[in-house]
Amino acid sequence: MKDVKKRVEELTRELNEHNYRYYVLDDPLVSDAEFDRLFRELVELEEKYPQYRLPDSPTQRVGAEPLEAFGTLVHRTPMLSLENAMNEGEIREFIRRVRKELGENHNLTWVGEPKLDGLGVELIYEKGVFTAGATRGDGYRGENITQNLKTIRQIPLKLRGDDIPDIVEVRGEVMISHENFETLNREREKAGESLFANPRNAAAGSLRQLDSSVTARRPLEIFIYSPGEINGMTFETHWEFLGQLKKWGFRVNPYAKRLIEDEEVIQYFRKMEKDRDSLAYDIDGVVIKVNEIAYQQALGMRTRTPRWAIAGKFKARQETTRIVDIEASVGRTGVITPVAILEPVQIGGVTVSRATLHNQDEIDRKDIRIGDTVVVERAGDVIPKVIKVIPEKRPEDTKPYHLPETCPVCGSETSRLEDNVAIRCTNISCPAQLKASIAHFVSRKGMDIEGLGEKIVDQLIQEGLVKSPADLYRLKEADLCDLDRFGEKSAANLIEAVEHSRSRPLQALIYALGIPNTGEYLSRILAETFGSVDALMDASREDLDNIEGIGPVVAEGITIYFENEQNRKLIRDLQNAGINPTVEKDTKEPRIFSGKTFVFTGSLEKFTRDEAKEMVRVRGGSATGSVSRKTDYVVAGPGAGSKLDKAKSLGIKILSEDEFLKMVGE
Structure with missing residues (x-):
C-alpha cells in the first residue's frame, strides 16, 4: 500500500508539472499520448484507492457533481x-493628482x-493548496465557484516553490480567446443551442454553471494580476x-509593463489601444x-476605489441603437446582403449609421426586425454588425x-x-453588380486606377460608356469631357491613370477580377504558381x-469562376485591350x-502578419491561416491560443519571432 500511495504522489506531482509546462509556459516536456497514459494510470489508482487522492490531483479538474446553488x-x-x-486627459489628471x-x-x-474584458475572480490557497475561489460579487462577498475554477488549466492546484505563505489570495480575470469563442459558438449552433453574444458573456456563463463538468468543457483561460x-x-x-506570481506558477499577462516616466504611461495607453485588435482576446482599456x-499605502483608498490606480478606458466598440x-x-x-439602417450612434470615435446583417439565415436566427433596439459592434476596420436584439424594447407592431x-x-x-446561405441576383448584367465589380477592379490592391470614384463610375455606367471593366481601356478624353464635373484636365488625368494601370503585375489583375475567396495574398500565390491568366484559366x-x-471551397470557387463564359470573355477583352501581365519573378532571396x-x-511584436507572409513567400514558402498536418512551422507570439495548442498536439515545430528571424537571416 505504501507503494500505491507513493505512486499516486509521484503521478500527481509529475502531471501537475506537465500541466504547468503546457498551459502556463507553452513549453511541454512530453507528448499528448504520454500525458494521457500517465493521467489514466492516476485515475485508475484513485478510483481503486480514493483515500490516497491528493487535494491538488489533476483529476479534480474534470468537474464535480452538479450543485443546487x-x-x-x-x-x-x-x-x-x-x-x-x-481619455488621455483624465489619465494625465490622475498622474498629476x-x-x-x-x-x-x-x-x-x-x-x-x-484591462481584460472578462470576469474577475479570487483564488485562495492555504499552505500552498488551492482551497476556494469566488466571483467578485459586490466586492465584499462573491459566489463560491471553487469547483468550476478547478477546471481551468492555468490555475495551479498547488503553488510551486518552497517559500509559500500559509494564506495566499490572488485576483485575476477569466476570459475566452476570440478563436475559442468562435469555435464554441459554432459548436453550439450545430447543437441547436443559443449563441453567446460575446466572449465576456461566454466566460461569465461558463463560470456560473451549477454543473462544473459543463464548465470543464468550455475553453476558459485566466491571467492573475x-x-x-x-x-x-x-x-x-x-x-x-507580478514576478512572484510567475514563480508560484500563475499566468501573468505578457503585456504588463513597468513604466518609469509619466509620458510612458500615455504612450502605453496609446499603443495598447492601437494594438487591441491584434490580441487573441478582448481588452477594453x-x-x-x-x-x-x-x-x-500612503495614497490609501476612497470608499470603493483605490487612489493609486485607475482604469484607462478605450473608446467603446459596442453601443445600443435602433x-x-x-x-x-x-x-x-x-x-x-441585408443592411440595417441605424439611428446614428458613436462607436469608437466614429459615427455609425449602417451595419451588416449578413444574410437571411442570420436575420432569422437573431429575429431582427425593423424598429428593434439592438447592440451594434465595431471592431477595428471591420464593418459594424448587429450583435443582438433587445426584445424587451421591441415595438408591438414589428414583423419578421x-x-x-x-x-x-x-x-x-x-x-x-x-x-x-447567400441569395443572388441571377442577372449578371445587373447595374449594381457592374458598379461594385468595377469599384473592386480599380481599387488600390487591384488595378489601382486613381480618380475613378463612385460618382464617376455611376456616370460611366449610366451613359453606356462602360459595360465591363475592359471598357475602361477604350475610354477617350472626348468621352469624359461631356460628363458632369469633367474638364479637359480631369479627363486627361483619368485617362493617364487608366494607361498607367496597364503595367500592373499579374497578382493585381487576378485580385481585380474578383474571384470568390481570392484576396491579395492568394492572388500572389496563384500568379507565382501559374505565371499567366491563360494558365490559371x-x-x-x-x-x-x-x-x-x-x-476545397476556394478551389471550387476559382473553378466555377473560370467555367463562366462571361468571365472568360472579360479576360479575352482585357487581353485584346493589352492587359496580359505575366508573373514577377523574385530572385533576390x-x-x-x-x-x-x-x-x-x-x-x-517584431513584424506584421503581412510582413511575415512576404518573408516566407519570397523564400519559396507559403503562409496559411490554419494549422494542419501539412503545416511545417508555427511562429507564436504572446497570447497564442488554440492554434498553438493544436500545433503542439500534432508535433509541429514551434518558433519564436526571434527564431523565425534567425531562419530568414534578419
Whole structure:
C-alpha cells in the first residue's frame, strides 16, 4: 500500500508539472499520448484507492457533481472597483493628482496592464493548496465557484516553490480567446443551442454553471494580476509581486509593463489601444497602478476605489441603437446582403449609421426586425454588425423581415444554391453588380486606377460608356469631357491613370477580377504558381487542390469562376485591350522555404502578419491561416491560443519571432 500511495504522489506531482509546462509556459516536456497514459494510470489508482487522492490531483479538474446553488464566500480584503479615465486627459489628471498627494520627495514609477474584458475572480490557497475561489460579487462577498475554477488549466492546484505563505489570495480575470469563442459558438449552433453574444458573456456563463463538468468543457483561460491577503510575505513593488506570481506558477499577462516616466504611461495607453485588435482576446482599456507599495499605502483608498490606480478606458466598440430600416444591397457577385439602417450612434470615435446583417439565415436566427433596439459592434476596420436584439424594447407592431424575391436594383429573379446561405441576383448584367465589380477592379490592391470614384463610375455606367471593366481601356478624353464635373484636365488625368494601370503585375489583375475567396495574398500565390491568366484559366480542380493553402471551397470557387463564359470573355477583352501581365519573378532571396508551410499566431511584436507572409513567400514558402498536418512551422507570439495548442498536439515545430528571424537571416 505504501507503494500505491507513493505512486499516486509521484503521478500527481509529475502531471501537475506537465500541466504547468503546457498551459502556463507553452513549453511541454512530453507528448499528448504520454500525458494521457500517465493521467489514466492516476485515475485508475484513485478510483481503486480514493483515500490516497491528493487535494491538488489533476483529476479534480474534470468537474464535480452538479450543485443546487452556489454558496457565498467573503473576501478577506475587498475586491474594489477602479476609477475610470475616459481619455488621455483624465489619465494625465490622475498622474498629476497622485504626484501632488505624494509631495515632492519621491521616486515614483508605474505599472501598466491590459484591462481584460472578462470576469474577475479570487483564488485562495492555504499552505500552498488551492482551497476556494469566488466571483467578485459586490466586492465584499462573491459566489463560491471553487469547483468550476478547478477546471481551468492555468490555475495551479498547488503553488510551486518552497517559500509559500500559509494564506495566499490572488485576483485575476477569466476570459475566452476570440478563436475559442468562435469555435464554441459554432459548436453550439450545430447543437441547436443559443449563441453567446460575446466572449465576456461566454466566460461569465461558463463560470456560473451549477454543473462544473459543463464548465470543464468550455475553453476558459485566466491571467492573475493583483494580490488579496498574503500572510508572511511583503513586496516593495507591484512589479515584484507580478514576478512572484510567475514563480508560484500563475499566468501573468505578457503585456504588463513597468513604466518609469509619466509620458510612458500615455504612450502605453496609446499603443495598447492601437494594438487591441491584434490580441487573441478582448481588452477594453489598460490599468495604471502606482508601482511602489509604500506609495500605494500612503495614497490609501476612497470608499470603493483605490487612489493609486485607475482604469484607462478605450473608446467603446459596442453601443445600443435602433434599426429604422433594412435595405437589400447587391454586391459585385450578385449576393444580396441585408443592411440595417441605424439611428446614428458613436462607436469608437466614429459615427455609425449602417451595419451588416449578413444574410437571411442570420436575420432569422437573431429575429431582427425593423424598429428593434439592438447592440451594434465595431471592431477595428471591420464593418459594424448587429450583435443582438433587445426584445424587451421591441415595438408591438414589428414583423419578421424577409429579403425580396426579386433583385431590388434590376428586378430580376433571385436564387439560392443548395447548402448556401447567400441569395443572388441571377442577372449578371445587373447595374449594381457592374458598379461594385468595377469599384473592386480599380481599387488600390487591384488595378489601382486613381480618380475613378463612385460618382464617376455611376456616370460611366449610366451613359453606356462602360459595360465591363475592359471598357475602361477604350475610354477617350472626348468621352469624359461631356460628363458632369469633367474638364479637359480631369479627363486627361483619368485617362493617364487608366494607361498607367496597364503595367500592373499579374497578382493585381487576378485580385481585380474578383474571384470568390481570392484576396491579395492568394492572388500572389496563384500568379507565382501559374505565371499567366491563360494558365490559371485552364487550371484543373486537381491543379488547384495541390496548392498549399487552397482548400476545397476556394478551389471550387476559382473553378466555377473560370467555367463562366462571361468571365472568360472579360479576360479575352482585357487581353485584346493589352492587359496580359505575366508573373514577377523574385530572385533576390534564396528559396530556403521551398515547399514549407508556416502559420503565424498570437500577437506579433517584431513584424506584421503581412510582413511575415512576404518573408516566407519570397523564400519559396507559403503562409496559411490554419494549422494542419501539412503545416511545417508555427511562429507564436504572446497570447497564442488554440492554434498553438493544436500545433503542439500534432508535433509541429514551434518558433519564436526571434527564431523565425534567425531562419530568414534578419
